[in-house]
Amino acid sequence: MKKDYIRPLDIKHGRIDMNHGAGGRASAQLIDELFKPAFANEWLAQGNDGAALPIPQGGKMVVATDAHVISPLFFPGGDIGSLSVHGTVNDVAMCGAKPLYLSASFILEEGFPLADLKRIVDSMAAAAREAGVPVVTGDTKVVEQGKGDGVFISTTGIGLVPMGVDVSGSNARPGDVILLSGTIGDHGVAVLSQRESLEFETTLQSDSAALHGLVAAMLDAAPGGVRVLRDPTRGGLATTLNEIAGQSKAGMLLDEAAIPVKPQVDAACELLGLDPLYVANEGKLVAICAPEAADAVLAAMRAHPRGAEAVRIGTVTEDPHRFVQMDTRFGGRRVVDWLSGEQLPRIC
Amino acid sequence: MKYIDEFRDGDIARKIGARLREEALPERQYSFMEFCGGHTHAISRYGIAELLPANVRMVHGPGCPVCVLPIGRIDLAIQLALERGAIVCTYGDTMRVPASDNLSLVRAKARGGDIRMVYSGADALEIARREPDREVVFFAIGFETTTPPTALTIRLAKDEGLKNFSVLCCHVLTPSAITHILESPEVRQFGTVPLDGFVGPAHVSIVIGSAPYEHFSQEYRKPVVIAGFEPLDVMQAVLMLVRQVNEGRAEVENEFTRAVSRDGNLHAQALVSEVFELRPSFEWRGLGEVPYSALKIRPAFAEFDAERRFGLGYRAVPDNKACECGAILRGVKKPTDCKIFGTVCTPENPVGSCMVSSEGACAAHYSYGRFRDIPVRVETACPVLP
Numbered sequence: 001m002k003k004d005y006i007r008p009l010d011i012k013h014g015r016i017d018m019n020h021g022a023g024g025r026a027s028a029q030l031i032d033e034l035f036k037p038a039f040a041n042e043w044l045a046q047g048n049d050g051a052a053l054p055i056p057q058g059g060k061m062v063v064a065t066d067a068h069v070i071s072p073l074f075f076p077g078g079d080i081g082s083l084s085v086h087g088t089v090n091d092v093a094m095c096g097a098k099p100l101y102l103s104a105s106f107i108l109e110e111g112f113p114l115a116d117l118k119r120i121v122d123s124m125a126a127a128a129r130e131a132g133v134p135v136v137t138g139d140t141k142v143v144e145q146g147k148g149d150g151v152f153i154s155t156t157g158i159g160l161v162p163m164g165v166d167v168s169g170s171n172a173r174p175g176d177v178i179l180l181s182g183t184i185g186d187h188g189v190a191v192l193s194q195r196e197s198l199e200f201e202t203t204l205q206s207d208s209a210a211l212h213g214l215v216a217a218m219l220d221a222a223p224g225g226v227r228v229l230r231d232p233t234r235g236g237l238a239t240t241l242n243e244i245a246g247q248s249k250a251g252m253l254l255d256e257a258a259i260p261v262k263p264q265v266d267a268a269c270e271l272l273g274l275d276p277l278y279v280a281n282e283g284k285l286v287a288i289c290a291p292e293a294a295d296a297v298l299a300a301m302r303a304h305p306r307g308a309e310a311v312r313i314g315t316v317t318e319d320p321h322r323f324v325q326m327d328t329r330f331g332g333r334r335v336v337d338w339l340s341g342e343q344l345p346r347i348c
Numbered sequence: 349m350k351y352i353d354e355f356r357d358g359d360i361a362r363k364i365g366a367r368l369r370e371e372a373l374p375e376r377q378y379s380f381m382e383f384c385g386g387h388t389h390a391i392s393r394y395g396i397a398e399l400l401p402a403n404v405r406m407v408h409g410p411g412c413p414v415c416v417l418p419i420g421r422i423d424l425a426i427q428l429a430l431e432r433g434a435i436v437c438t439y440g441d442t443m444r445v446p447a448s449d450n451l452s453l454v455r456a457k458a459r460g461g462d463i464r465m466v467y468s469g470a471d472a473l474e475i476a477r478r479e480p481d482r483e484v485v486f487f488a489i490g491f492e493t494t495t496p497p498t499a500l501t502i503r504l505a506k507d508e509g510l511k512n513f514s515v516l517c518c519h520v521l522t523p524s525a526i527t528h529i530l531e532s533p534e535v536r537q538f539g540t541v542p543l544d545g546f547v548g549p550a551h552v553s554i555v556i557g558s559a560p561y562e563h564f565s566q567e568y569r570k571p572v573v574i575a576g577f578e579p580l581d582v583m584q585a586v587l588m589l590v591r592q593v594n595e596g597r598a599e600v601e602n603e604f605t606r607a608v609s610r611d612g613n614l615h616a617q618a619l620v621s622e623v624f625e626l627r628p629s630f631e632w633r634g635l636g637e638v639p640y641s642a643l644k645i646r647p648a649f650a651e652f653d654a655e656r657r658f659g660l661g662y663r664a665v666p667d668n669k670a671c672e673c674g675a676i677l678r679g680v681k682k683p684t685d686c687k688i689f690g691t692v693c694t695p696e697n698p699v700g701s702c703m704v705s706s707e708g709a710c711a712a713h714y715s716y717g718r719f720r721d722i723p724v725r726v727e728t729a730c731p732v733l734p
Contacts, residue, residue: 007697013450017458025696198467266349272467330579331358332395334716340695 225293251319385707
């Protein structure tokens with residue numbers, strides 16, 4: 001088998017399809033082959049959730065941006081407004097930075113009820129207040145009916161990296177410990193439960209939340225000990241770990257039994273033919289720590305409300321092929337691969 | 349999860365594995381085909397192959413509904429969406445199957461086709477009720493598991509007098525595919541594919557019962573053990589097959605007694621025969637034309653038959669020359685025997701259908717098992733805590 005071969009994008013005849021937005025390998029390929037070469041610069045090349053930029057006074061600032069296009073707009077535990085704050089605050093935080101300010105741009109569809117827009121904006125404002133990160137500037141555009149899905153929100157955040165903090169997806173080293181802040185798949189399943197034609201009743205809530213407080217506690221607990229931070233959003237835990245493995249040129253070995261999944265999520269995934277490892281989260285993070293720092297970081301996570309259920313889920317390994325592998329609860333071992341396209345339910 | 353975790357218990361798996369190593373005779377090779385993609389998926393996802401003795405080999409069968417769908421059939425669905433302006437509804441797995449002109453349903457959607465993923469035919473019916481001015485076609489695929497719901501959908505549409513709904517029927521039959529494999533020259537004449545028995549389908553057997561497999565044990569002297577889709581079901585079924593072989597028996601045994609009876613679901617069977625009849629012949633990807641292996645809609649329900657309604661003519665399209673899906677579906681080759689496996693053909697850009705569904709032999713091996721092809725040194729410097 002030829003290693004790491006991916007058929008290049010067919011720029012001449014190809015078109016964007018839904019797979020390019022699913023956060024899996026197709027999304028990564030689109031970025032690698034189209035966006036990265038066009039914009040090529042050293043900051044973009046960092047390949048993290050945000051870019052860390054030098055500032056004249058010394059130290060680094062972080063800029064991160066995120067577009068939100070969720071359907072349905074309102075879901076148990078949140079809505080597109082709160083999500084657009086949490087998503088970007090978290091992207092800034094995953095670079096090790098303290099988020100300071102947000103900007104927001106709205107693309108509104110003609111005919112969208114003002115009452116819904118107010119609900120979204122109020123929720124967004126509440127989320128920003130709670131996070132202590134104000135929305136300081138914005139923009140609004142309207143498109144004709146049928147040309148948007150109600151409302152799209154794009155937010156950008158800036159933050160400052162405390163002195164001595166160096167967090168990046170490329171920092172993982174063999175022997176490092178992989179920590180996870182809590183249960184996986186809550187957000188994705190909560191959203192799916194509201195989808196038309198799929199509606200099912202569940203007590204499950206999206207985990208959508210700002211994680212910068214948790215990050216600050218972790219960085220304080222073990223200065224220099226946290227090497228990688230990432231929130232496993234689109235594409236889920238599996239995709240996030242594969243991204244980090246690629247950036248750090250290392251492999252990973254996970255312990256399936258250690259990965260916490262709520263019974264409701266497990267049941268819904270079983271029924272729908274999905275794998276929780278690939279289901280989105282909006283209030284969880286993965287941390288990769290130096291082995292000697294792992295206990296302190298884990299204790300700090302468990303002491304914080306957003307990380308009360310934090311666990312060790314595996315270790316970073318030396319592997320030129322950068323495979324993420326997993327010891328299954330059943331006793332076998334398997335690859336935990338990238339998500340291919342959108343996660344599709346099986347038939348049988 | 350209750351009633352599920354019990355069948356994924358690693359300790360019991362290791363016990364069955366130990367029993368297998370005791371009972372499998374070291375001087376002989378055992379080769380069993382799991383017919384169903386559901387079993388293929390379980391074997392790969394749970395790493396079952398590692399728990400089996402080295403002389404027990406599993407051959408992946410053609411029971412993945414997506415994998416056996418020929419290019420020509422997908423082309424028909426794409427044609428309905430792009431040229432006839434119909435809303436085409438289909439199961440998620442079908443979306444990425446490669447078709448002609450480098451298209452697939454997901455790519456046809458990007459070219460403006462109104463193609464929607466549904467979880468059942470009932471969802472397609474609901475779309476037809478809601479959008480009475482549009483033609484809505486349910487692209488129905490699958491073995492006997494998905495056939496009764498399609499039959500029910502068609503009967504409901506008729507009862508309601510829906511004028512804008514039809515079904516592109518591509519339902520296929522398990523027993524005819526097994527017969528085809530057993531009659532193939534590789535199995536029957538040359539013996540290049542040694543087959544000592546079958547792990548019989550789980551969900552399919554709930555519908556058709558265990559009786560239809562008795563023919564294979566009597567006529568072809570092949571043991572069949574019907575098994576559920578959980579990993580322990582598969583392990584137990586393999587043990588039962590090894591015992592049958594050792595004892596020189598060729599019987600139909602049922603490991604999946606919690607769901608499968610000898611007669612199956614008679615109500616579902618009656619519904620299916622009310623709405624469908626046998627096709628004299630149907631093209632399978634990999635197997636070619638197989639006589640009496642698929643269903644079509646009876647004339648009494650003709651108005652709901654998309655092939656008749658739109659006057660569709662089927663055109664067979666050969667697979668990519670380099671693709672070995674055909675041989676893999678017949679058990680003649682393994683995914684890694686294919687030159688384009690993991691190079692040109694990946695789950696992201698599948699050339700052959702076996703690379704599409706996670707039930708397909710190639711996709712299952714690529715996604716879960718390909719690390720075995722390249723020895724990887726795993727150093728666990730810091731042990732994972734329980």
